[in-house]
Amino acid sequence: MGLVTGACFAASGHQVVCIDMDAAKIALLHQGKLPIYEPGLDRMIVRSVEEGRLDFSTEYAAGIGDAEVVFVTVGTPMAGQDGRTDLTYVLNAVADVAACMGDHAVIVIKSTVPVGTGDEIARKIRLLRSELDCAVVSNPEFLREGAAIADFMQPDRIVIGAEEAAARDVVVKLYRTMVGQDVPIVCTGRRTAELIKYAANAYLVAKISFINEMADLCESIEADVEDVALGIGLDHRIGSAFLKPGPGYGGSCFPKDTQALLVTAEAHGRHLRIVEAAATVNNARRHDMVRKIADACGGTVDGKMLAVLGLTFKPGTDDLRESPAVAIVHLLVAEGARIRAFDPAAMPRLGDLAGEVTLAETAYGCVQDADALVILTDWPEFAGLDLLRIRKSLRQPVVVDLRNVFAPKQVAEAGLFYTSIGRMPVRGSEARWSAAAE
Template sequence: MRVAMIGTGYVGLVSGACFADFGHVVTCIDKDPSKIERLEKGEIPIFEPGLDDLVARNVREGRLFFTLDGAQAIKDADAVFIAVGTPTRRGDGHADLSYVYAAAEEIAGLIEGFTVVVTKSTVPVGTGDEVESIIKRVNPDAQFAVVSNPEFLREGAAIEDFKRPDRVVVGTDDDRAQVVMRELYRPLSLNETPIVFTGRRTSELIKYAANAFLAMKITFINEMADLCEKVGADVQQVAKGIGLDKRIGAKFLNAGPGYGGSCFPKDTIALVKTAADYGAPTRLIETTVEVNAARKKAMADKVAAVLGTEDLSGKTVGVLGVTFKPNTDDMRDAPSLDILPALQAKGAKVVAFDPEGRHEAEKLLEGVTFTAGPYEAADGADVLLILTEWDQFRALDLDRLKTLLKAPVVVDLRNVYKPHEMVRSGFTYASIGRG
């Protein structure tokens, strides 16, 4: 089938490359000349393991194309995907749908014959209705169906998630659109992947509900971690004990400094706003948003408490990892954006290392010095703060660290190391929820 993918951000690029790898012919469209130029040269503008090879292979084999002018690709397409950003709108917290609606207007004037228009972007309930209205207004004679097809991609594992998903959700009541969507995802039938067909509004809500639930799960275990510290329990054992219950499950029960990233923060806020607009307030999600924001800000106090002083003037904090999770260069709503400025506000000098996030982080973290490696970040620091659990931080040379640090103090916000081993190695060690 022929696919046009509007937007070459995280979702659009991964989805386009994976559809091409399924054997479809995909044209990815973007209005950013520098991004298209880089992609045509084989340069990937985001870090996602395996994506560079996937893109290169499908470009080489003539199934994946990039362009600034998508007119012909949209005219020829069986399905046109809208995969543009829906950031939080300044001022009111709602999702900014201006890019989605602009894409809908562009599509409306170009489609020929029956075309499935698919919203892949994360959008509030009712957005598909508005996309349909825009296309009808601009092109009353157009033959089309608007479908919701939310993405469930984890950064760092996006290709695996696309090719071996738990499920594919498709929101449409149009029989012709169902045929097209089944054909697009037919390669997944080998894995017996469930394709869940729902109404369009239901599909739109499924995406927000899924992310809100996972965000609540993270926030829950973080609050349990705080309680564990007070009563002398171990949050990792608590997580294991409840996670073995199949009704709960073990995933997203890792205590830490709070959730961040491109999805959970904006999607929880957008769902709260949508629910309020419809007079159905979501108190659990509202509380989740509030607790998570407070938690990230409180982590600087945890570092100060370990050092025994609120005034960190003259102190240096070495930081390992600044991206919101490992295996990505994404800095969107990363806990580091709250924690490191809070440490600086207490007077600390911050020196950091991240394997992939430096380029983006330097734009966002003013005054932070970045180094070439983890040991350079530790050199001369009063405390080492582990903030992102990159694999290369899991087996550091502890003896070498002790010689580099001014004092052997480690604050581990990801529970990478075992407390008794760190104490036995001569460190003052603090972690999350392991009192």
């Protein structure tokens, strides 16, 4: 979020300094290399650096002292299993910023923080430097990994939460230099802006869990969930986004933000039953997917070599945080499966997972002599794989597609037995396991 924010404002003509305490990341950026995978971001950064609008530093004084607006974009992970948010990074960053900033600056919190955090930050700054004329503004982000630049430059809306009109106007003016008058800017109080972020993610989480439950029902009554999603998504009151069935939601935002919202509600004596149900459905989803894989493999994965395509929580990113694919791999290994995996972007970031799985250099290399193919992330290139070649490479002609990458008829014509999500397979192509082939 921070790198995209800085790069996009610089590309819009502003003078930007991006500050991070990780010297290795800053060194990479000075070399024109990115510490993350985000399509198009490298070219945008190189151009802005060459044109003198963007710089990187590990020193707060390098960019804070003369800044008119300071964006705080540090992480807010969960503090523990109870869903509370760890604000350590945010509060430490604010303290460091306050020590360096000049008078009349505006601090904008883009990090996702619980409702009331902006008030706490404002109090903290007053205690640290009572002489500062400093305003704290909430400006939540709504960026999708893999499409972050487009989301920042052409947003659906911009939310600005401020208690002081002057600070609000500064941030509105900043964004209007980048977006046209057709982009709505929603100006609210600070607490409302903080809640808007959580409410948006909770609603999307509910849509994902809803369509996954519909997919399960479709399998029981011989209906097609993709037609169901189309039929309801064309209703403008519902919309088609986030109605794609799969192994559940993940990533750096949805899981932790859902839990943080539930913690906030509980602290105020409220129970968000719809959000609670959506989280419960998602938590059970990965176990359901492991059972689906085991059923396709003759009832057990113990001792089976499974070729897994896709490890990131979604295509277009190298992010493995809270990835349902990674969680499913862990569960499969615990059940005795042997895993060979390939992902187009995540291989350098596997960390501990690399010790549990064998890594393949290509999708076809991953499939070679495996007992079954399991697709866990819907990277576009997987849809173009040669199914006849896959059929010849597999020891057992079994494909478990947890992202509905392939059309059932397409897989059946290649002689593969096929399991997907919420769709009935072409007759005769149901996933079957041959004990004779083991």
